[in-house]
Amino acid sequence: GAGVSQSPSNKxxxxxxxxxxxxxxxxxxTALYWYRQSLGQGLEFLIxxxxxxxxxxxxxxxDRFSAERTGGSVSTLTIQRTQQEDSAxxxxxxxxxxxxxxxxxxxxxxxxxx
Amino acid sequence: RKEVEQDPGPFNVPxxxxxxxxxxYSNSASQSFFWYRQDCRKEPKLLMSVYSSGNEDGRxxxxxxxxxxxISLLIRDSKxxxxxxxxxxxxxxxxxxxxxxxxxKGTKLSVKP
Numbered sequence: 001g002a003g004v005s006q007s008p009s010n011k012x013x014x015x016x017x018x019x020x021x022x023x024x025x026x027x028x029x030t031a032l033y034w035y036r037q038s039l040g041q042g043l044e045f046l047i048x049x050x051x052x053x054x055x056x057x058x059x060x061x062x063d064r065f066s067a068e069r070t071g072g073s074v075s076t077l078t079i080q081r082t083q084q085e086d087s088a089x090x091x092x093x094x095x096x097x098x099x100x101x102x103x104x105x106x107x108x109x110x111x112x113x114x
Numbered sequence: 115r116k117e118v119e120q121d122p123g124p125f126n127v128p129x130x131x132x133x134x135x136x137x138x139y140s141n142s143a144s145q146s147f148f149w150y151r152q153d154c155r156k157e158p159k160l161l162m163s164v165y166s167s168g169n170e171d172g173r174x175x176x177x178x179x180x181x182x183x184x185i186s187l188l189i190r191d192s193k194x195x196x197x198x199x200x201x202x203x204x205x206x207x208x209x210x211x212x213x214x215x216x217x218x219k220g221t222k223l224s225v226k227p
Contacts, residue, residue, distance in 0.1 A: 041219070042201070042218065043220075045217070048214040048215075050213050102160040102163075105158055105159070107156075107157055
């Protein structure tokens with residue numbers, strides 16, 4: 001079956017514009033994670049969805065960032081009024097059930113704010 | 115204290131060497147532990163889960179010490195293809211974030227001929 005799919009793979013946007021990043025998890029996976037990774041840096045947790053529970057938004061760096069997950073499947077990460085420091089690779093992952101199961105990552109969206 | 119801490123390296127070793135990575139975690143209630151591998155400009159992929167009794171997969175051995183809250187990864191007879199960044203990952207087990215995966219910053223390994 002298909003893996004985690006992210007789109008677009010690359011996005012160049014002007015400072016101040018809004019962007020939407022999309023993640024299609026593996027079918028049936030209840031857990032969905034968003035991370036971002038700046039060049040040469042580690043993964044920074046952003047937000048976590050698990051089933052119908054309220055998402056853990058504790059990693060969102062500012063109120064310009066938001067995410068939703070519709071129907072327990074597709075997720076969209078929205079960044080409003082983008083800043084140059086938002087430039088990074090945004091990675092989405094999903095897993096079948098939480099704890100002790102493998103999380104599969106998409107190939108990421110490389111965001112460049114100019 | 116950061117939730118998951120690793121030595122960033124880099125570790126530069128010759129082929130055939132044995133190398134060990136350590137990782138510490140802050141939440142004593144954590145229940146699940148993993149090592150992921152990330153190649154340059156690629157997404158992370160699971161290398162192995164870490165069990166309380168320790169586990170081995172070929173040249174790779176993972177150990178968990180709950181009392182000291184650290185996890186280790188041992189790579190024996192290292193190959194050029196082992197060059198990558200190794201990420202320590204801990205499953206959160208608190209409040210509304212049960213199951214969330216917290217990644218360490220990674221340890222970079224470079225194996226030289």
